[in-house]
Amino acid sequence: MTNQELMALDSQYIMQTYGRFPVTIARGAGARFWDCEGREYIDFTSGIGVNSLGSCNPDWIAAIEQQIHAFGHTSNLFYTEPCVRLAKTLTERTGMTNVFFANGGGEANEGMIKLARKYSFDKYGLGRSNIVTLRQSFHGRTITTLQATGQDVFHNYFFPFTEGFRYAEPDDLESVKAQLRDDSCAVMLELIQGEGGVRPLDPGFVSGLRQLCDQRDLLLLVDEVQTGVGRTGALFAFQKYGILPDVCSFAKGIAGGLPMSGIMAAERCSQVLTPGTHATTFGANPVCAAAASAVLKTLSEPFLEEVDRKGAYLRAGIAALGSRYVRDVRGMGLMIGVGVQNIAHSALCAKLLDAGLLTLTAGSDTLRLLPPLTITYEELDKGLAIMKRVLCPAEG
Numbered sequence: 001m002t003n004q005e006l007m008a009l010d011s012q013y014i015m016q017t018y019g020r021f022p023v024t025i026a027r028g029a030g031a032r033f034w035d036c037e038g039r040e041y042i043d044f045t046s047g048i049g050v051n052s053l054g055s056c057n058p059d060w061i062a063a064i065e066q067q068i069h070a071f072g073h074t075s076n077l078f079y080t081e082p083c084v085r086l087a088k089t090l091t092e093r094t095g096m097t098n099v100f101f102a103n104g105g106g107e108a109n110e111g112m113i114k115l116a117r118k119y120s121f122d123k124y125g126l127g128r129s130n131i132v133t134l135r136q137s138f139h140g141r142t143i144t145t146l147q148a149t150g151q152d153v154f155h156n157y158f159f160p161f162t163e164g165f166r167y168a169e170p171d172d173l174e175s176v177k178a179q180l181r182d183d184s185c186a187v188m189l190e191l192i193q194g195e196g197g198v199r200p201l202d203p204g205f206v207s208g209l210r211q212l213c214d215q216r217d218l219l220l221l222v223d224e225v226q227t228g229v230g231r232t233g234a235l236f237a238f239q240k241y242g243i244l245p246d247v248c249s250f251a252k253g254i255a256g257g258l259p260m261s262g263i264m265a266a267e268r269c270s271q272v273l274t275p276g277t278h279a280t281t282f283g284a285n286p287v288c289a290a291a292a293s294a295v296l297k298t299l300s301e302p303f304l305e306e307v308d309r310k311g312a313y314l315r316a317g318i319a320a321l322g323s324r325y326v327r328d329v330r331g332m333g334l335m336i337g338v339g340v341q342n343i344a345h346s347a348l349c350a351k352l353l354d355a356g357l358l359t360l361t362a363g364s365d366t367l368r369l370l371p372p373l374t375i376t377y378e379e380l381d382k383g384l385a386i387m388k389r390v391l392c393p394a395e396g
Contacts, residue, residue: 021358023353024036028054040356041358042358043358044369044383046372049252052374057374072285076284088258093235096266097265098270099262102263102283104251104261108225111249112248115269128182128184129183131165132184133165147163149194150167186221188221190223193364194329196362196363197337198337222249224237224238224250228248229250229296236248248264250263254295255289257290260285296317298374318336326391327339334369336368340367341365345363345367354386
């Protein structure tokens with residue numbers, strides 16, 4: 001099938017809910033993809049942070065094959081070993097207490113919101129359910145998580161939205177305090193605002209929030225859908241910030257390309273969700289859990305230290321280009337934002353794609369880079385060479 005044939009069939013049979021780039025993906029290896037006609041692309045997107053081990057990682061494939069030959073699925077009315085082993089590893093490596101497994105990031109954040117409201121209901125009764133989130137945040141596409149998202153552009157079309165959210169300014173503790181009232185039960189945030197422009201929160205602000213929540217018996221909810229599973233050079237971003245959340249969500253990279261997500265609760269929240277209060281049919285799927293265990297086995301401490309080094313290498317390489325299109329470079333580990341000037345970020349993304357480099361956009365002026373954590377320095381250099389040709393045409 002040619003590129004044009006595939007795109008025409010997509011237009012005919014798939015709901016057009018995505019602003020797709022004019023690229024087809026036929027196969028991949030590591031941090032490279034090839035389209036239906038054999039053209040190669042360097043991948044600085046990893047499926048929006050999902051392909052944590054890149055494409056066709058042999059250990060990941062072996063784990064999936066071994067499990068699928070045993071059995072592919074059963075209901076959560078029975079015990080299965082893959083999800084228990086995975087939960088044990090997650091809690092032991094984070095200091096959290098237990099895990100609920102789900103399927104996608106929005107669903108995980110919904111579960112986190114439900115847990116926070118039930119914690120408060122169990123302790124205080126009705127009337128204490130409001131959650132403060134941050135401006136420029138993004139928490140998902142469900143009715144509830146759209147309203148939790150602190151960007152007005154998402155609060156349209158799907159009325160009525162779920163009530164119970166107020167919004168504060170990021171890195172402004174006084175703004176958060178102004179939104180906290182007697183009806184508040186939690187504060188919810190991303191430690192690096194991904195869709196909002198790859199903007200890391202100030203460590204002092206985050207530390208202050210942790211103290212504030214402790215003082216007022218509010219839960220601190222950390223959305224690690226994009227920042228978790230090694231993306232920032234630690235297993236979870238909250239470990240880099242030196243805090244322990246009451247609940248955190250995870251998704252994207254956890255199963256290396258298969259649909260899986262979840263929430264982890266600290267001790268005081270570990271018994272809030274009880275039989276009948278929360279469930280999901282496909283959560284803890286054993287094939288996904290086996291894939292996730294392969295991911296976590298790969299993400300050893302030395303591996304995560306190398307993610308940090310690769311991120312520093314890529315940020316320094318972009319900064320060294322001295323391009324008039326680059327305003328600043330920010331991020332943590334291999335979650336990188338390039339502030340764009342003198343050109344629309346979408347136009348720059350399209351130029352890079354035409355040159356053979358897959359990138360993303362975020363916010364109104366940011367190029368977002370989320371390479372596979374296994375990307376090689378050779379692949380990083382190929383990506384940087386493409387960036388130089390596009391960003392510095394006179395020199396490239």
